[in-house]
Structures are given as structure tokens and as C-alpha cells.
Amino acid sequence: MPRRTAAAVLACLLLSGCAPAAPGQVPGTTAADSAAASSGAAAPTAAAPSSAAGPTADTRQPRPGCPGVRCSSLVLTGDLLLHEELWAQAAADAAATGNRPLDFVPMLAAQRQYVQAADLAVCHLETPVGRSGGPFSAYPSFNVPPQILAAVKETGYDACTTASNHSLDAGTAGVERTLEALDRAGLAHTGTYRSAQEAADTLVLHAGEARIAVVTGTYALNGLVPEEPWQVDMLEPAVMVAKARRARIEGADLVVAAVHAGDEYASTPNVQQQQVARALADSGEFDLVYGHHSHSVQPIEKYRDTWIVYGLGNTLAAHATPNVLNTEGLMVRVRFSQAPGGRWSADRLDWVPATWDGPGHRWCPLAPDAPALVDPEDRACVSAKADAASRARTRATVESLGAAADGAAEWLISRDP
Numbered sequence: 136m137p138r139r140t141a142a143a144v145l146a147c148l149l150l151s152g153c154a155p156a157a158p159g160q161v162p163g164t165t166a167a168d169s170a171a172a173s174s175g176a177a178a179p180t181a182a183a184p185s186s187a188a189g190p191t192a193d194t195r196q197p198r199p200g201c202p203g204v205r206c207s208s209l210v211l212t213g214d215l216l217l218h219e220e221l222w223a224q225a226a227a228d229a230a231a232t233g234n235r236p237l238d239f240v241p242m243l244a245a246q247r248q249y250v251q252a253a254d255l256a257v258c259h260l261e262t263p264v265g266r267s268g269g270p271f272s273a274y275p276s277f278n279v280p281p282q283i284l285a286a287v288k289e290t291g292y293d294a295c296t297t298a299s300n301h302s303l304d305a306g307t308a309g310v311e312r313t314l315e316a317l318d319r320a321g322l323a324h325t326g327t328y329r330s331a332q333e334a335a336d337t338l339v340l341h342a343g344e345a346r347i348a349v350v351t352g353t354y355a356l357n358g359l360v361p362e363e364p365w366q367v368d369m370l371e372p373a374v375m376v377a378k379a380r381r382a383r384i385e386g387a388d389l390v391v392a393a394v395h396a397g398d399e400y401a402s403t404p405n406v407q408q409q410q411v412a413r414a415l416a417d418s419g420e421f422d423l424v425y426g427h428h429s430h431s432v433q434p435i436e437k438y439r440d441t442w443i444v445y446g447l448g449n450t451l452a453a454h455a456t457p458n459v460l461n462t463e464g465l466m467v468r469v470r471f472s473q474a475p476g477g478r479w480s481a482d483r484l485d486w487v488p489a490t491w492d493g494p495g496h497r498w499c500p501l502a503p504d505a506p507a508l509v510d511p512e513d514r515a516c517v518s519a520k521a522d523a524a525s526r527a528r529t530r531a532t533v534e535s536l537g538a539a540a541d542g543a544a545e546w547l548i549s550r551d552p
Contacts, residue, residue: 200552202482203472207345209391210253211467212246213427213447214261214299215287217279220453222271224496225282236267239286242451242491245498245505248548249466249487250291254343258287258450259393259427260295260324263302263309264316274455275357276304281312284320294340296393298326298351298368299428303359310366326351326368326393334365337382345471345479347389348382350375350421354396354407354428370396370407372414379420388479389422389471397429397446400460402532404433404445416441423469423481431460432532435467435486437541442469442481451491451498462492463525465533466500468546484538485546488529493517501526504549 200206222237229238250256262277264284272278287295295317302310310327317324325338339348352370361367368375379390392415398405404412404426412424416438425444426433433446448464470483488501499505499516516522533543 201472203474203477205344205473205479207255207343207347207389207471207479208253209342209347209423209469209471210250210256211425211444211447211469212256212258212450213464214259214430214449214452215283215295216261216430216449216452216454217277217283218273218453218455219271221451221496222280225280228495235282235285237280237282239280239283239451240289242496243286243290243498245500246290246466249468249500249546252548252551253468254345255294255340255347256292257340257349257393258292258295259299259395259447260284260287260297260313260317261299261301261427263305263313265305265309266312277301278305278309281316284316284322288320288322292322294323294325294338294349296326296349296351296395297324298353298393299395300353300355300357302327302353302367303356303361307362307366325349326353328365328367331363331365334368337378337385337387339382339385339387342389342471345388345473346386347391347471348379348387349391349393350378350382351393352395352411370394370411372411372418375415376418376420379418383420388473390420391423391425392421394424394426395428396426397433399429400431400456400458401429402431402433402460403535408433408445412443412445413438416443422471422479425467430454431458432463432465432488432529434536435484435533435538435543436536437538437543440480442484442543444484449491451496453496459492459525459528462490463529464489464491464498465529466546484543486533486543487546488526488533490516490522490525492521501529502545502547504547 225237225239228241229235232238262279264281265271265278267281271280311329314329328334337348339346351368352375354370382390394411396408415421415424423442427447429446430449432448436443444467450464454461466487468485469481471479472482473479489498491498493516501522
């Protein structure tokens with residue numbers, strides 16, 4: 136995965152000095168560039184011509200595996216929802232390695248081969264994080280270990296969305312603490328905000344040869360009321376569409392919507408999910424709509440040429456509610472391409488089913504070409520029987536709205552270009 140650095144910013148500071156940056160902005164960049172830099176991305180540069188008066192980028196030959204002259208890949212995953220069992224496991228893993236007080240890296244390690252093969256990877260941080268030494272709390276009011284963010288970054292993610300029904304579980308202090316922790320980890324973010332100006336700016340990230348904007352919204356805040364109306368992105372299609380339009384005016388090539396909604400442990404989208412997702416698609420401003428919150432895998436649909444991924448399930452969780460659906464999740468990769476002089480579009484969507492219900496709460500892909508990740512003598516994530524049932528259940532759900540016929544396919548690393 137092309138990993139970006141902030142070397143240009145450092146050179147600016149060392150050699151010439153830079154004007155002070157606005158809050159949240161990397162010195163030496165524009166406000167739009169700072170989002171890319173905060174995710175580890177370099178400031179945007181013009182495509183290098185073949186000569187001083189050479190052709191533009193659109194005249195280049197397609198790169199291998201790319202149907203147009205430009206391609207960009209985006210990886211998305213579902214809820215990071217830390218319950219007590221997970222930070223107890225992180226403590227046990229830390230004791231084994233001696234690296235940190237809490238070590239979440241082993242739980243996410245199997246994601247690296249997928250995440251780092253993409254140009255951009257975005258997670259969903261469901262809850263606020265606490266101080267490094269605690270105290271921590273889980274359901275119903277979360278305040279979880281911030282050490283999860285170091286693991287997210289080490290896994291290869293560039294950014295996280297933060298708008299959820301749990302956004303205000305720890306109040307304004309929790310919102311601010313979470314965003315500061317994301318900043319320290321080098322993860323860009325959107326969905327919750329520290330200021331009206333921060334809320335007004337759309338997150339635009341570099342993803343290979345494209346600039347992708349991320350617009351979020353949550354259906355509720357569990358009855359809590361924000362101190363300021365701009366503090367959390369709510370699920371308001373008109374507002375989300377307006378934000379997408381501004382992002383395009385400001386240079387975004389693509390816009391994706393992250394919708395936090397649905398019925399918990401349901402395998403089908405509810406009426407609100409369908410209405411919102413289709414309204415966003417009908418606006419013509421979104422190139423992809425995806426969702427989380429149900430803690431269960433939901434279908435993928437091609438709606439009027441726009442992919443809708445209704446529910447990615449969980450990335451990590453340990454619900455007390457005994458339901459196999461909350462132990463399953465999806466990782467989705469979307470490839471966007473641009474023909475010469477044309478608009479970008481999603482030309483390929485791949486998905487991989489996963490579980491973390493096996494030993495050590497390790498995220499474990501259920502793809503048939505996944506390596507032995509839990510037990511070298513046994514390729515199973517949980518057990519051969521449980522894995523087969525989970526994979527079949529996930530496929531049936533994902534494809535229930537015709538995704539396979541429209542080209543969505545199971546992601547096999549062994550078949551990647």
C-alpha cells in the first residue's frame with residue numbers, strides 16, 4: 136500500500152519556516168491537504184509530466200489491473216466496539232510481549248495483508264476513548280482504552296469515522312479527548328468535532344491517484360443532547376448532500392457516505408437505512424454509501440449504479456448478548472477508476488467475511504485462501520464447522536439483494552493483480 140509521509144512539511148519547517156497553521160492543519164499545507172497529512176499522507180502534488188511541456192496525466196497508459204488511466208482503492212471496516220473482554224485480552228497480550236500496558240495489535244494483525252494492499256483504509260471508532268490509565272467503561276456508556284488507536288494505525292489504517300449513537304457517552308470531554316488521541320496516533324477523522332470550523336470542513340483524503348471525501352451521519356445519540364449542534368454529524372440527508380457538493384467544489388474526486396443506522400443484530404436493512412442510502416445515491420453526489428451500527432453483516436446492493444453496503448458488522452467486539460451474528464463482520468474493498476477526461480466511478484467491489492470469536496479474539500478472515508492465522512496446525516478461525524457456517528451465512532446475506540449478479544465478489548488475496 137502506498138504509504139505517505141510528511142517529509143515535505145518537515146523540509147518546509149527546517150529550511151524556510153512556515154506560517155502558523157490553523158487548528159488541526161499541518162504546517163505548510165492547505166486545510167484540505169492537512170487531512171491527508173494527518174493520515175500519514177504527503178501533501179498533494181501535480182502529476183509529473185514526461186517533459187517540460189509534456190502531456191497531462193490523462194494520456195498515460197492504464198496501469199496493470201486498472202481499467203482506466205487512474206485507479207484508487209478504498210478499504211472499509213465496521214464497528215470497533217471494545218467491551219471488557221477485549222481490553223482484558225489486550226492486557227494479557229501486553230504481558231506476553233512486554234510492549235505496552237495494553238496491546239491490541241495482535242487482535243488486528245491479520246488485517247494487515249488486506250489493509251496495506253489498499254490506497255486508503257478507513258475504520259469506524261464506535262465509542263469515545265478514555266485516558267491511557269483509565270478508568271474505562273463499556274456498555275451502556277463506553278469510555279475505552281485509547282491504546283486501540285495505536286493498533287489501528289499500526290495495522291495500516293489512515294482514518295476513522297466517529298459519528299455514532301455512542302459519540303457522547305463521555306460528554307464533550309470524551310469527544311475532545313478522542314479527537315486528540317486520534318491526532319496523536321496520526322489518524323485523520325470525521326464525524327465528531329471540537330469547533331464549528333472543524334465541523335464545517337469535509338474530510339478529504341488522498342487515496343492513490345484520487346482525492347476521496349468522507350461524509351458521516353448517525354441516526355441517534357442514545358438520548359443525549361450535544362452542547363453544540365455541530366458537535367456530532369447527524370443522519371440528515373440534505374445536510375450530507377450539501378457537504379458532499381462542497382467537497383466536490385473544493386476538489387474531491389469522489390465522495391463516500393458513512394451511515395450509522397439500523398436494527399441491532401439484523402441481517403436486513405431497516406426502512407430508515409434504505410431511504411437514507413437511496414436518497415444519498417439519488418442525489419448524484421455520492422460514489423459509495425456504506426453503513427455500520429447493526430453489529431451484524433447486512434446486504435450489499437447496486438442501486439442505480441451506486442454501491443450501497445448496508446452493514447459491515449463489527450471489526451472487534453465482545454457482546455454479552457449471545458448471538459452469532461454479532462461475532463461476524465465484513466471488510467470491503469472498492470476500486471475506483473477514471474477513464475481519460477471522465478468522472479471517477481466504482482468499477483469493482485470485493486468483500487471478505489471475518490470473525491473474532493476464536494482464541495484470543497483475533498480478527499480472522501474466513502476467505503478460503505487465508506493463511507493459518509490462529510493455529511498453524513489448524514486453519515480454522517473458530518472451528519471448521521463454525522467457519523463454514525459463518526462464511527455461508529455471510530455470503531447469503533451479502534448477496535441477498537443481487538450483489539453477485541452486479542459484480543461484487545469475495546476478496547481473494549491470491550487472485551489480486
